[in-house]
Amino acid sequence: xxxxxxxxxxxxxxxxxxxxxxxxxxxxxxxxxxxxxxxxxxxxxxxxxxxxxxxxxxxxxxxxxxxxxxxxxxxxxxxxxxxxxxxxxxxxxxxxxxxxxxxxxxxxxxxxxxxxxxxxxxxxxxxxxxxxxxxxxxxxxxxxxxxxx
Numbered sequence: 001x002x003x004x005x006x007x008x009x010x011x012x013x014x015x016x017x018x019x020x021x022x023x024x025x026x027x028x029x030x031x032x033x034x035x036x037x038x039x040x041x042x043x044x045x046x047x048x049x050x051x052x053x054x055x056x057x058x059x060x061x062x063x064x065x066x067x068x069x070x071x072x073x074x075x076x077x078x079x080x081x082x083x084x085x086x087x088x089x090x091x092x093x094x095x096x097x098x099x100x101x102x103x104x105x106x107x108x109x110x111x112x113x114x115x116x117x118x119x120x121x122x123x124x125x126x127x128x129x130x131x132x133x134x135x136x137x138x139x140x141x142x143x144x145x146x147x148x149x
Contacts, residue, residue: 033079033081033089033090033091044145044146045143045144045145046143046144046145047141047142047143047144048068048069048070048141048142048144049068049137049138049140049141050066050067050068050115050137050140050142051067051068051069051104051112052066052067052102052103052104053065053066053067053134053135053136053137053140054066054067054102055122055126055131055134055135057119057120057122057123057126058123058126060119061119062116062119063119064116064117064118064119064121064122064134065092065102065114065115065116065117066080066092066114066115066117066137066140066142067101067102067104067112067113067114067115068080068094068112068113068114068115068142069104069106069107069110069111069112070110070111070112070113070142070144071109071110072109072110072111073146073147074144074145074146074147075144075145075146075147076094076113076142076143076144077094077142077143077144078093078094079091079092079093079094080092080093080094080115080117080140080141080142081140081141081142082117082134082139082140082141083139083141084125084130084133084134084139085133085139086130086133090117090118090121092115092116092117092118093115093116094113094114094115094142095113095114095115095116096113096114097111097112097113098111098112098113098114099111099112100112101113101114102114113142115140115142117134122134
């Protein structure tokens with residue numbers, strides 16, 4: 001009889017914890033797509049897709065990113081857009097300008113940048129079965145334009 005009560009109590013507490021966590025999880029916001037993160041250029045602005053996308057949110061922070069290759073003498077937006085088929089656009093932050101990132105070497109006359117998407121956003125899409133949408137190169141884009149002198 002006592003074992004049965006303990007089972008019911010632990011089941012009830014687990015259920016309450018799951019409901020509270022679910023409500024809290026959905027209230028966490030994605031990184032906002034604000035206008036300050038996108039450059040306004042007087043010249044033509046172009047968009048590129050990444051050379052590589054890594055989606056491994058279970059490894060923790062900074063394991064959901066895209067690597068973009070840009071020509072020298074071009075500026076890029078401070079934010080990336082990830083356009084998902086469910087009519088949702090996510091934004092992430094661009095960082096780490098380099099010649100080599102994640103095993104990719106920049107071509108001559110180019111440089112690489114790494115752009116991060118929030119880990120909690122990727123976990124949410126993973127748990128809902130949409131991880132493949134995040135892995136699609138065509139869904140990620142970074143805007144860039146010629147430097148103005």
